[in-house]
Amino acid sequence: MTKRVKIKKIKVKKTQTGHKPSHKATKIIKRMKAGYMSQRKQNYARFGPVGGSSSKETYMFSSEKETMAAPAVTQKVIIKEAPGIEISVPKVPAPLSTPLSSDEKEMLRNVNVTYPLIPEQPKRNEKVYAYARIRWDPKRNEIVYSVIEPDLTEYNRKVVEVVKKELEERLDIDFMKIGEIRAKELLSKEIRDIISDIEGVDPSSIDTIQYYVKRDIIGLGKIEPFMCDHDIEDISCDGEKIPIYIYHRNPLFGSIMSNIIFEDSDDLNTFAMKLSQKCGKSISVAEPIVEGALPDGSRVHAILGTDIARRGSNFTIRKFTKIPLTPIHMIESGVIDPIQLAYLWMAIENRKSLLISGGTASGKTSLLNALSLFIRPSMKIVSIEDTPELRLPHPHWIPEVARTAISEGNKAGEVSLYDLLKGSLRQRPDYIIVGEVRGQEALV
Ligand SMILES: Nc1ncnc2c1ncn2[C@@H]1O[C@H](COP(=O)(O)OP(=O)(O)OP(=O)(O)O)[C@@H](O)[C@H]1O
Numbered sequence: 294m295t296k297r298v299k300i301k302k303i304k305v306k307k308t309q310t311g312h313k314p315s316h317k318a319t320k321i322i323k324r325m326k327a328g329y330m331s332q333r334k335q336n337y338a339r340f341g342p343v344g345g346s347s348s349k350e351t352y353m354f355s356s357e358k359e360t361m362a363a364p365a366v367t368q369k370v371i372i373k374e375a376p377g378i379e380i381s382v383p384k385v386p387a388p389l390s391t392p393l394s395s396d397e398k399e400m401l402r403n404v405n406v407t408y409p410l411i412p413e414q415p416k417r418n419e420k421v422y423a424y425a426r427i428r429w430d431p432k433r434n435e436i437v438y439s440v441i442e443p444d445l446t447e448y449n450r451k452v453v454e455v456v457k458k459e460l461e462e463r464l465d466i467d468f469m470k471i472g473e474i475r476a477k478e479l480l481s482k483e484i485r486d487i488i489s490d491i492e493g494v495d496p497s498s499i500d501t502i503q504y505y506v507k508r509d510i511i512g513l514g515k516i517e518p519f520m521c522d523h524d525i526e527d528i529s530c531d532g533e534k535i536p537i538y539i540y541h542r543n544p545l546f547g548s549i550m551s552n553i554i555f556e557d558s559d560d561l562n563t564f565a566m567k568l569s570q571k572c573g574k575s576i577s578v579a580e581p582i583v584e585g586a587l588p589d590g591s592r593v594h595a596i597l598g599t600d601i602a603r604r605g606s607n608f609t610i611r612k613f614t615k616i617p618l619t620p621i622h623m624i625e626s627g628v629i630d631p632i633q634l635a636y637l638w639m640a641i642e643n644r645k646s647l648l649i650s651g652g653t654a655s656g657k658t659s660l661l662n663a664l665s666l667f668i669r670p671s672m673k674i675v676s677i678e679d680t681p682e683l684r685l686p687h688p689h690w691i692p693e694v695a696r697t698a699i700s701e702g703n704k705a706g707e708v709s710l711y712d713l714l715k716g717s718l719r720q721r722p723d724y725i726i727v728g729e730v731r732g733q734e735a736l737v
């Protein structure tokens with residue numbers, strides 16, 4: 294029997310930019326420094342341990358993190374056109390291939406940290422369903438990220454499958470539309486109903502069964518724990534039977550192998566399809582590449598296992614910080630110093646054009662987003678992107694996203710970045726932000 298469920302419209306709380314930039318450089322710098330000092334005390338991002346055992350973990354703060362990161366190169370240049378302003382070239386991080394120092398290697402060997410993922414901040418006595426454990430694996434001679442989830446007996450594994458199948462038949466709802474909290478409530482009730490009809494289920498394992506069913510139906514299955522770890526920047530699956538790699542925000546860890554693997558090509562293909570569906574796109578043998586964004590804003594690039602992906606389906610998920618990075622974060626993480634930022638603020642206020650370039654995952658989009666906060670709230674902004682990554686609080690903002698062709702084989706329905714860019718000039722924007730330029734759109 295199919296149950297009808299009313300779909301409720303979820304109200305999104307609007308945020309205001311509320312900043313009042315000043316034209317005077319001295320005032321700007323003063324403010325920046327004041328903000329910087331107050332923010333320094335906050336550990337806005339968790340960083341991994343500098344050693345110790347899992348029972349006694351030590352977390353590093355951002356200021357300490359900088360000392361452990363690979364050495365940065367700073368060069369001073371004088372801008373002749375603007376006498377009186379000395380501006381240093383942004384710090385260039387050392388290449389990733391830089392060999393680890395013996396101190397860093399020693400630190401990695403002592404890494405042993407465990408933290409909760411689901412829920413991320415458990416209350417007293419609350420059951421934790423997924424943990425992350427990062428520690429040195431002496432056999433592999435590298436650190437490994439393990440997802441620890443509750444054990445399922447063979448019987449309970451079958452129960453999970455039966456419940457999922459039954460739910461698919463019973464419920465005809467798009468969980469993405471009703472919102473996570475409502476979806477979880479609804480599922481809890483239905484799962485309880487279904488389990489009560491199955492014989493031999495130990496009442497103490499119902500919670501665990503609920504966790505696995507919700508993880509697979511509302512969440513992203515076995516990679517859901519990664520999605521809940523805000524210390525992960527990227528999740529990469531290179532193909533079947535290959536461990537998933539994650540890129541940790543702690544620069545000491547970087548790219549780490551995990552214990553999660555898609556063993557079966559069918560499972561991986563189904564997962565690639567589910568991922569595309571969650572981005573509102575479809576993936577097929579004819580159109581095997583998908584670029585999109587998940588409801589939480591994470592960027593997805595997926596390829597279906599065909600002749601173009603020799604190791605099977607693969608995907609990369611770029612996760613962003615919960616709260617978009619601000620100019621103050623940029624100062625804190627050493628990306629830019631207050632004087633450089635003040636200079637860029639004045640450039641933005643005076644409607645100068647900016648181009649941000651850099652290596653992959655070097656923080657271009659995050660910097661672009663942070664700099665966009667310098668645009669006055671009343672200004673009209675049109676942003677044009679391939680995948681929706683920018684998150685702005687401006688009320689007068691039109692976020693536009695390019696679209697691939699609807700029908701395979703011809704260009705019908707395609708709206709390219711260039712089309713949007715041409716069109717945006719008719720929208721009387723004060724600012725046009727182009728997320729990425731790789732083609733024709735760079736000509737304008
Ligand atoms: N200043 C920063 N401090 C901490 N994390 C950062 C900072 N800048 C960027 N990041 C993180 O690094 C990751 C990559 O950032 P971002 O997407 O901005 O890079 P990108 O250069 O645009 O990458 P791509 O070339 O893939 O488009 C993201 O997870 C982001 O949250």
Ligand SMILES: [Mg+2]
Pocket residue numbers: 657658659
């Ligand atoms: Mg980017």
